[in-house]
Amino acid sequence: MLDQVHQDALAALVGPGGLILDPADRAAYETPARYAGGAAAAVVRPATTAQVSAVVGYCVRYGLRFVPQGANTGLAEGSTPDASGTHLVLSLDRLAAPLEIDVADRTATVGAGVRLSALNAALEPHGLFLPIDLGADPTLGGMAATNTGGARFLRYGDMRRHVLGLEVVLADAAGTTLQLSHGLRKDNAAVALRQLFVGGCGAFGIITQVTVEVHHRPRQTAAALLVPRDIEAVLPLLQAFEVQAGSTLTAFEGLSKAAMTRAIDHVPSLSNPFAGGVPDYAVLVELTRTWAPREGEVSLDEVLQQIAGDLLERDEGLLVDALFGPVEKMWALRHSLSEGLRASGPVVGFDLSFRRRDLARFRREAVLMLEADFPDYALCDFGHVADGGVHFNLVGPVEPGRRAALREAVLTLAVDGFGASFSGEHGLGRAFQDAYDRFTPRLVQDYSAAVAAVFGTGSAAVRLGPARGN
Amino acid sequence: MLDQVHQDALAALVGPGGLILDPADRAAYETPARYAGGAAAAVVRPATTAQVSAVVGYCVRYGLRFVPQGANTGLAEGSTPDASGTHLVLSLDRLAAPLEIDVADRTATVGAGVRLSALNAALEPHGLFLPIDLGADPTLGGMAATNTGGARFLRYGDMRRHVLGLEVVLADAAGTTLQLSHGLRKDNAAVALRQLFVGGCGAFGIITQVTVEVHHRPRQTAAALLVPRDIEAVLPLLQAFEVQAGSTLTAFEGLSKAAMTRAIDHVPSLSNPFAGGVPDYAVLVELTRTWAPREGEVSLDEVLQQIAGDLLERDEGLLVDALFGPVEKMWALRHSLSEGLRASGPVVGFDLSFRRRDLARFRREAVLMLEADFPDYALCDFGHVADGGVHFNLVGPVEPGRRAALREAVLTLAVDGFGASFSGEHGLGRAFQDAYDRFTPRLVQDYSAAVAAVFGTGSAAVRLGPARGN
Structure with missing residues (x-):
């Protein structure tokens, strides 16, 4: 709990309503979107940059550690305090202007x-x-x-x-x-x-x-669900779309059968778009144009059908089926994946990122490893194929030792074996501190910490290296 | 001149041919693409990363200052030594693998x-x-x-x-x-x-x-020269092209009458593309597609003509003329501008960058200022309108005091008046050190220098701030 003298000083800096001490009101600021909640000494909500400056200066002078927080939607425990109850949450949610x-x-x-x-x-x-x-x-x-x-x-x-x-x-x-x-x-x-x-x-x-x-904003959008021959066909298909659709290509999302099946089974509003059963793997492809349809122009839906049609007819057989339909319907499956997974069981999530040429080979090796060592977990992956990102999610036992072993095995294969990133798009936070300490080269840690020290003491939720005194 | 002991040590590190001492052989490494040449104590040309490491370590241990250099095509004096003859050139030109x-x-x-x-x-x-x-x-x-x-x-x-x-x-x-x-x-x-x-x-x-x-690579390209109503019409035209051409829009280059006229007058291979005389301002617009022409598809040339045609017919009259032709012919004018300027007289070049909304207003104010205070200089500007970049070039007297006054007046108006950058795309080097010292906020200088000091002593051609000891 925050000393009375600090309470008074911070309340004076941010005004009434800017300091939250009540445990019930604090809870939303203490609980991350993923992982267990922590405990804050208090939540401070400055309303202007000048108030942020005053609060931060005060905290540094008195050695109060803090965690900055926006909407608290992050998935890396980077915006919430640990369980010690000694850290402040510095919420920026009142900085809604300009x-x-x-x-x-x-x-x-x-x-x-x-x-x-x-x-x-x-x-x-x-x-x-x-x-x-x-x-x-x-x-x-x-x-x-x-x-x-x-x-x-x-x-x-x-x-x-x-x-x-x-x-x-x-x-x-x-x-x-x-x-x-x-x-x-x-x-x-x-x-x-x-x-x-x-x-x-x-x-x-x-x-x-x-x-x-x-x-x-796009004024025309077309989308389809593609069924590739197999996982190895996904990257050549992407290359074909990159050439044939150029910069009108705005999404190319990979979906595994397990992830799709769980969404279809567990999200009531979702119907199965595949008449012939859910395929082993699918790709959601989207094209957009910023202009309104022009006279004489082939519609974007037709362009998408042409490109897919040519690929279906090609000898290599990279593409075996393609489903066209309203854009919202095509995306509904993709948007339901996370909900479907959570509804189907406890999830161990990984936000991995690869050189995209490594995606298929990593998946193959990971599947073999999982079958051998972790048959109790079901791989329900999906991801942003074009930029190498994979939400490599597994559904299975919650027993902490088992989860830790799984995490260790997946990260070792991905990072040591393929030079992957253990945080493709979720950033750094307390949830990844162990991975950071282990996989980030020591020299990079040292320089990162030394550069951060030039600017100050930083957030209590991220420790960049051993050279840093926090 | 480099001490014999350093000569021997560096020659041992980089092998025969890796150390250039002969003044005639050094000249190309000492003379920048723009501005006067300097004098190097020697040129060191490591052939591998390991050799770069050995050379740099040696230089730092013995206090030898150096300037890294690639192809020496930079326009900021960032890759050549000063006139002191005490700095080494560290040429990376042998690092041609992998x-x-x-x-x-x-x-x-x-x-x-x-x-x-x-x-x-x-x-x-x-x-x-x-x-x-x-x-x-x-x-x-x-x-x-x-x-x-x-x-x-x-x-x-x-x-x-x-x-x-x-x-x-x-x-x-x-x-x-x-x-x-x-x-x-x-x-x-x-x-x-x-x-x-x-x-x-x-x-x-x-x-x-x-x-x-x-x-x-693009497999289809179309280009045109547009004549806007006036300089104020350029930004609305850009917005229209951004919507109507979307991400097929790959260039939108502004060309002033003075710059075009000098190119047409002084570059023998170039013919005047404008039948009715050179307009006050023109825009080179380019569209590209990565795919080969498809059956039933409106060609890219036709798309460009449609977009320009619609703009020509609109009531606002933003566009008053449009010239279509082979892509190379359209670009020839743009590519001849620098040569035309140099052939027409001595150039004072500025590589400015603005918020693009400020481009027209800055130009208007600058023209008034130049007419009043620098009537002996001719403004021959051209630039990358879409990203706010302007090669704000002037042709006129070489007298150093006059040039310095012009430089001062233009940069003060641009940077102080409009928050412009004095180096949009040319980087930092000795040529911009005075502008950096004057216009970069002191606090930014201090932090930049402190961060650089974390990594070492850096290049002798860039000094980031007073806090830095070089």
Whole structure:
């Protein structure tokens, strides 16, 4: 519990309503979207950058450790306190201003606490959107801090590609505020300090304001479910779509039979789109165009059917079936996978990322390993094939020792065997600290910690290396 | 001149031919593509990463300052020594291996000394290319170190977007070698140390190997020269093309009348494409598709004509004329601009970058300022409108005091008045040191220097801040 003197001082800095001490009110801030909840000494909710600076400076001067938090939708335990009850949660959820849109510039400048849904609602009348597409509704500050990816990464990239400017508060005794670029698309007049804060997960400081590039919304969309010959055919199919659809290709999502079956069995609103039974593997492909249909133009649905039709007729037999239908219906299966898995049993999730050429071989080796050593777990993987990301999820026993052994086996095969990343798009947090300590090269840890130390004490949820004193 | 003991030691490290002392042989390494030449104590040309490490470690231990150099095509004096004759040139031009292409992965891993032309020649048979398009033929190491942009930035982005992995040698006593990622598209399992070296211009260390994402080559291209109503119409036209052409839009280059006229007058091979005289301003627009023409599909030329035709008929009158023709002919004018300027007189070049909404207003204010205070200079600007980049070039007197006053006036208006960058895509080097010292916020300088100091002593051609002891 926070000392009375700190309570009073922090309450004075953030005003009434800005300091949450009541355990019931704290709970939402203490409980991550995945993994067990922690305990906060208090939740502090500054409403302005100046208040963030004052709070952070106070915390550093008095040795109070804190964890910055946006919408608390992260999946790496990077935004919640540990169980000690000694850490503060520094919630940025009141930083909901500004929300400024510059249509001609195709940029938006928002407070770190602005939600993705709020930004997109404000952009919609202008025909614009931030195309980073994911299941949750995070804040823009959280998205920048974790370098969010998502299902349309292959076309639009990650947050790093969109962040054109940041305002940050450093975890030092002064709560130093830094403006790192102002929304220029091109700027090589200074070194890339800003890039450290993108994906930095609070280790370098707290993001208080973000300028992002936004895009024109699609005005035409077509989608299909493809059935490849086998898992080895997926990458050649992707290459064919990359050429034939070019940059109109906006999604290419792999779905395993086990993941699809669980969604179909456990999500009542979902019907089985496959007449002939669920295939071993499927790919959801999506094409979009930013323009309205033009006279004389082949429709996007027809283009998709042409491309798939040509592939179905080819001798190699890479593609064995293709289902066309309304876009929402095609995506419904993909969007139900996580819910289906959770409803079917306890999930051990891995957010792995590979060189995409390694995806099929890793899966083959992993399946053999799992069959031999972990037959009690069912592999229900799906992923973003084009960028090498795999949500390598397993459903099975909750016994901690067994789970730890499974985690160890999967990560060792992926990271040591294939040079994979153990956190493709979920960022760093307490949940990955053991993997970080074990798999990140010691030299990289040392330099990361030394660079972070230049900026201050950082977040209590991420420890970058042994050289760092926190 | 380099002491005999250092000569012997460095020659032993890099072998015969690896150390150049002869003034005639040194000249090409001492003379930048723009600005006056410097003088090197010697040129050291290691042939492997291990040799780079040995040389750099030796230099740091004995206090020899050095400047890393790729193809020496940079425009910021970042790869050549000053006039003191005390700095070594550390040329990476012998690091021409590996040159490995992974077609399925759409990546290439190359030595820092591999030229862009060599990479593209190796990629061409696979239908791939690195789409960063610029006038020179730099090395991949130099492109990464300066975060090169180019004429197709609006579609493909800069080097930062393409670099998936780096091997670097730090400027410390051990010549520490770091591998920063291995070619994953998504990796949030570590903080973004790699990003510091992209655009770091040698301040953090020396890039010895690069893994880049590459793209499918266009199989259809269409181009046109558009005549906008006036400079204010350019941005609305860009917005219309962004919607109507979507991601098939690969270039949108602005050309001023003065720049075009000088090219037409001074480049013998170039003919005037405008029947009715050179307009006040023109835009080169390019669309591309990665697929071969398909049956029933409207050709890309027709699409471009449709979009331009609709704009010509619109009431707003944003577009007053459009010229269609072979792609090479359309680009010939754009590609001749620099040559035309140089042939017409001495050039003062500025590589500015703006929020694109500010481009027209800056130009208007700059024209008024130039007419009032610098009527002896002719503005011959052209630029990458879509990403806010302007090559704000002026032709006029070479008198140093007058040039310095002009430079001061333009940069003050651009940077102080509009938050522009004084180096949009040319990186940092000795030529911009005064601008860096003056315009980069002191706090940003301090943190940049402190972060660089974590990694070592860095390049002698870039000084990031007063806190740094070099």
